Amino acid sequence: MLILLPPSEGKSDAGDGPPLDLGALSLAELNPARERVIAALAEVVARPESEARAVLGLSATQSAAVERDRVLATAPTVRAAELYTGVLYHALRLPELLAGSTAEAVRDSVLIFSGLWGAVRVTDRLPPYRLSMGVKLPPLGALGAFWRAEASQALTKRAEGRLVVDCRSAAYAAAFRPDAATAARTVTVRVLREARQADGTLTRSVVSHMAKAARGEIAHALLAAGAAPATPRELAGTLTDLGRRVELTAPARAGRPYVLDVVVGD
Template sequence: MLVLLPPSEGKASSGRGAPLKLESLSLPALTEARETVLGELVELCAGDEDKAREVLGLSEGLRGEVAKNAELRTAGARPAGEIYTGVLYDALDLATLDPAARRRAARSLLVFSGLWGAVRVTDRIPSYRCSMGVRLPGLGALGAFWRAPMAAALPEAAGDGLVLDLRSAAYATAWKPKGEVAGRTATVRVLHAPTRKVVSHFNKATKGRIVRSLLSAGTAPSGPAELVEALRELGYEVEAQAPAKAGQAWVMDVLVEEIH
């Protein structure tokens, strides 16, 4: 099982670990593209601070993120699972998983990123600010930039098992499963059970809990249909829509009573 996650806008500090080593990151086929984006981002942020803040969509209160990006090559690095914070990652709470579940997380979780393309939670990265929606001056929209490198790297990462796609729309632009990979991919919507309306804040928390439940239970569904049954056994109310034709992903609705 491969689980595709969005990153978080907020991130923990880099800490005092050894600096980034691009060649040590998972999915080595992305190394050249990572170097390109990293170089563009560092150059942008080491120059005109106001321009960098505008490009990155940062408020005045986040001005310090520009200086942080300028030092990415020398900043301390930590496991990505410690860098990413926010609602989904709070609910996932990797640090409190038992050892077996943490090993499963290391194998199965892949976090998409405007800067790195995608990383495993064990990959050591510095704290940064660069969303997939950013248009860097020399590269254009990052979602479009990453499509070719990701198309080369992700099918191998997906292997021959289930792909559980929990990414937000901006990060889904970087790679869309195709062909037989799409047929074993499941996307998830979180709906308020009484109204069938999509929820926002609770959407992220629910997705984090779903991943935690699967990792903790050691469940390894081989495809979307098996995932539906596994989630129901774990106590989730799930409705699933099989694709209308080949080459499309399954759509799963997880129904929740709470929306806060």
């Protein structure tokens, strides 16, 4: 099983490890592309702050994010498991998983996507940074398209023979779109909120903020249980056994992933 996650905007700034060592990161074949993104980002943040913020999509209150990107090479690092602190990661509780008997499986089973790094493992040490996959970074262009061209081969190889559980948001899904063979083993996780209306009818809607927590909880449940489903149907059955309400939909045409709806209430 391979779980694909987005990063989070919320990040720790409490790194205490050595400076960045690209050679120590997972997916070493991405390092030439990572070096290009780092160099392009360095050129952007060397501009006046207002110009840098405009490129990076940051507000006037986010000056600290620009400064973080200016000191990437020398800043202390922290494991990705502790770097990302948003809603999904609060629910996922990676440090807890890495402290127990599930540690090896978690290291092998989770990839976190990033506009700066492409994709990393949870134990990779990274400096705090800010670079969304949705940024158009001169001269590389849209980072989603850049990483799709640079990383698809390596990611397809990493996913070979494994069930892929895709918990990414749309911006990060753009960085890797499974080929037909991989898509047949891929499940896109969607979260639906079910609510009862005043007339007694039940309605469902796609949610965003709640979806982050639900995806984190789903990933935690699978990893904590040591689950190893090999097919989309086995995944749905495993989650049902773990007390989750899920519905699996097969793709409408070949070459597309399955969709797993996680149904949550108010």
